[in-house]
Amino acid sequence: MMHLNLLRLGACRVPSRLMSTKSTSVEINDKTGVAILSMCRPPVNSQNVQFLRDLKSSIYEIENNKSRGLILTSANSNVFSAGLDILEMYNADKEQLGTLWTELQNVWIALYGSGLPTAAAINGHAPAGGCLLATACEYRAMLPNCVIGLNETQLGIIAPKWLMSGYQNILPQRLAERALTQGRLFTTEEALKAGLIDEIVNSKEEALEKCLNFIGTFAKVNPLARSLTKLQFRAANIKEFEKIRQKDVEDFVSLASRPEVQKVMGDYLENLKKKSKK
Numbered sequence: 001m002m003h004l005n006l007l008r009l010g011a012c013r014v015p016s017r018l019m020s021t022k023s024t025s026v027e028i029n030d031k032t033g034v035a036i037l038s039m040c041r042p043p044v045n046s047q048n049v050q051f052l053r054d055l056k057s058s059i060y061e062i063e064n065n066k067s068r069g070l071i072l073t074s075a076n077s078n079v080f081s082a083g084l085d086i087l088e089m090y091n092a093d094k095e096q097l098g099t100l101w102t103e104l105q106n107v108w109i110a111l112y113g114s115g116l117p118t119a120a121a122i123n124g125h126a127p128a129g130g131c132l133l134a135t136a137c138e139y140r141a142m143l144p145n146c147v148i149g150l151n152e153t154q155l156g157i158i159a160p161k162w163l164m165s166g167y168q169n170i171l172p173q174r175l176a177e178r179a180l181t182q183g184r185l186f187t188t189e190e191a192l193k194a195g196l197i198d199e200i201v202n203s204k205e206e207a208l209e210k211c212l213n214f215i216g217t218f219a220k221v222n223p224l225a226r227s228l229t230k231l232q233f234r235a236a237n238i239k240e241f242e243k244i245r246q247k248d249v250e251d252f253v254s255l256a257s258r259p260e261v262q263k264v265m266g267d268y269l270e271n272l273k274k275k276s277k278k
């Protein structure tokens with residue numbers, strides 16, 4: 001069914017502009033002005049340095065092109081994003097770890113601090129860094145039988161405060177604290193109940209349609225007023241992040257390079273590989 005807001009945005013088959021990088025592709029519908037940013041780094045959109053750089057440049061390109069909104073999704077059929085590429089954290093030297101973390105920060109601030117309406121069409125699993133991207137957006141529609149959450153404590157690592165901002169924007173404090181300390185991954189159904197996602201959908205197409213509808217709710221709102229209002233809500237988290245940005249990289253490098261943390265990562269990787277061979 002074609003929804004009212006979709007009609008307001010004039011969604012129909014119209015020419016689209018395409019832009020792409022090695023691991024992202026962007027389609028901007030000329031009529032709606034809404035950009036669909038697809039992550040395409042098979043098999044699981046794990047976030048290595050190049051992928052994060054591509055994502056950042058696509059986000060800024062969409063912002064600079066004066067798109068009407070941004071929908072983040074995955075070109076992979078069952079994973080939105082598996083989070084940071086553990087292969088790039090395991091046995092990495094301090095410089096590599098610092099670069100990876102800096103690029104993750106850059107992507108987060110580009111998305112969380114975007115003035116555009118942002119929505120995530122979560123068409124697959126979204127653990128850790130995948131959840132980070134989804135919760136940086138303003139709206140989430142997700143497919144059933146998937147998981148989403150910040151499971152860092154299960155890897156022996158700690159999500160810094162800025163990384164928790166998405167959770168804190170969305171979940172009640174008590175629930176956010178419990179989920180983070182447990183390293184809990186929510187099923188789609190649990191995520192809806194907790195308020196971590198907005199809707200459950202049956203297909204990627206429906207997820208995109210719901211996201212487009214969400215963006216359509218702003219069709220009659222002045223874009224600058226909307227954007228400044230959004231950023232006022234996010235200003236305290238952004239300011240706090242900018243204050244600790246450099247130290248946060250140092251903390252990550254120091255923690256991630258500890259032998260006991262490297263051992264947990266190595267074991268975790270091995271289990272992932274064993275599981276995928278079954």
Ligand SMILES: CCCCCC/C=C\CC(=O)SCCNC(=O)CCNC(=O)[C@H](O)C(C)(C)COP(=O)(O)OP(=O)(O)OC[C@H]1O[C@@H](n2cnc3c(N)ncnc32)[C@H](O)[C@@H]1OP(=O)(O)O
Pocket residue numbers: 043044046078079081082083084085086087125127128129130151152155157158159160163252255256269272273274275276277
């Ligand atoms: C020190 C301070 C740090 C602070 C905070 C850190 C912030 C973010 C941290 C992170 O993002 S850490 C990454 C955490 N990610 C995960 O725990 C997810 C792990 N992956 C999975 O659970 C599953 O892969 C999946 C996403 C549910 C998908 O399952 P599926 O069955 O579809 O695919 P698999 O067979 O498991 O995997 C295919 C293939 O990909 C490899 N792989 C999966 N995830 C990662 C990853 N994150 N990094 C690198 N590689 C990954 C997996 O090993 C398989 O490889 P092959 O065996 O085929 O070679």
